[in-house]
Amino acid sequence: MKKECYTISVYTENNIGLLNRISAIFLKRHINLDSMTASVSEIKDVFRFTIVVKITEEQVKKLVGQIEKQIEVIKAFYHTNEQTIYQETALFKIDSKLLFEERQIQNVIKDNNANIVTVTPEFFVLEKTGRRGEVEELYNALEPYGLMQFVRSGRIAVTKDQMHISKILESFVPETI
Template sequence: MMSEKRTYTVSIYTENSVGILNRITAVFQRRKINIESLNTSKSEVKSVSRTTLLIKVTEEQIKKIIGQLEKQIAVIKAFYHTDEETIYQESCMFKLSTDLLVGNSDIQAIINSSKSRVININKDFFVLEKSGGKEEIEELYHTLNKHGIMQFVRSGRIAITKEEMPVSELLELINN
């Protein structure tokens, strides 16, 4: 019986080296797996980066992928978690015409009800920032799109596990 595809958050801890992102994404490309979102940043461990990916695969596939990722030079350790095992967010920014703030009382209500905030304003445009779940951001996008979005950008998923994950200790052991 073929297992069902589900969404997994993959966390990959790596050395900070040139070309590692190419090698990571090549693992997914070879398997013809689409990466839904991708975020790379420094981690809680000095000189170690963390790449967070969101993919939709079967459990069998994810286990093979983790094995392939950990064979890559510069990959220290990779983990996968379900949505239920993580606390996650995305962030986005909208660039909208300043005229909307002046001539449209709906926009202020949208800003307040969506828990978004204005982070920049000038005579031509203002920038609205929103953090939240994918559905919240999609809903705000569709609401604001009716008023005309000048620019839109969205981050990849960032996530933290609900259960304790002693990454620092684990990485210390691996590095020694």
Template sequence: MEDQKKQFTVSVYTENNIGLLNRLSAIFQRRHINVESLNTSASEIEGVSRFTIVVKITESQMKKIIGQIEKQVEVIKAYYHTEDEIIYQESCLFKFKSDLLFDERQIQNIIKESNARIVTVNKEFFVIEKSGRKDEIDLLYRELNVFGIGQFTRSGRVAVTKDKMNISKMLEAFQN
């Protein structure tokens, strides 16, 4: 039976070097795989960066890609996780004209019901922030879109595993 496409979250621990992002994205590009989300940040280990990449592919493709990623000199270790192995969030910002906040009572109700929050208000605009799962943010976008969103941006996925990861122990061994 052939592998089914699933959503995977990839965690790549790396040294922070110029050009690595380009080489990592080329690994996916060469295989015609769309990256659905990408986030880079510091990791729990000082001096080590973490890429969090979301893709929808088969597990056999995922295993091959992990192998290619780990061949990059700066990559310390790469892992892949299924949706049920992680806890994740995304974040987004919406910008609207200020008069909507006072003229459209429904916007205030939507903000409250969705557990979003207003991060700034001035006489020209206000900004709403929402953190949550992709479907929560998509729903909020649909509800607010009727009011004329001035600007919208969303982050890539940030994720932690439910189970303990052994990357810290592995790095300690390298340092000794």
């Protein structure tokens, strides 16, 4: 079977140790995570993990089934890239003198639709939000100038179809939440 990129969304209660148990499911199967993010969801007291993996559809179905067996997991879904709208955010910390001495760096910032977040006498910070390829393109353009620091978030995603998560989860959420 062909490996494909899947975004797994896991809706959970916020309990200590759940992240370890979810990551252990991937570890047991020797599946590497491309990215993982955690945040509050659109439902009060329900949290969401967004996990990106490159595996077969058969593997992702089994993974989602195993994840849903965790007591604190309310529901898990998986989607292909074509079924989601997704972005990543990156921050680039660069020596400030380059902003004024290297005219080309201003063009790189403009051409990549990056935003200057802060400027100090020692450094400036750029922010870029977009698909992974867009972030990597900016990284490759800035890297020759020397990066002081670089960090990229994991994927954040919503489905393209009209999935009303709140309504879907109503039947799964206990009255105590």
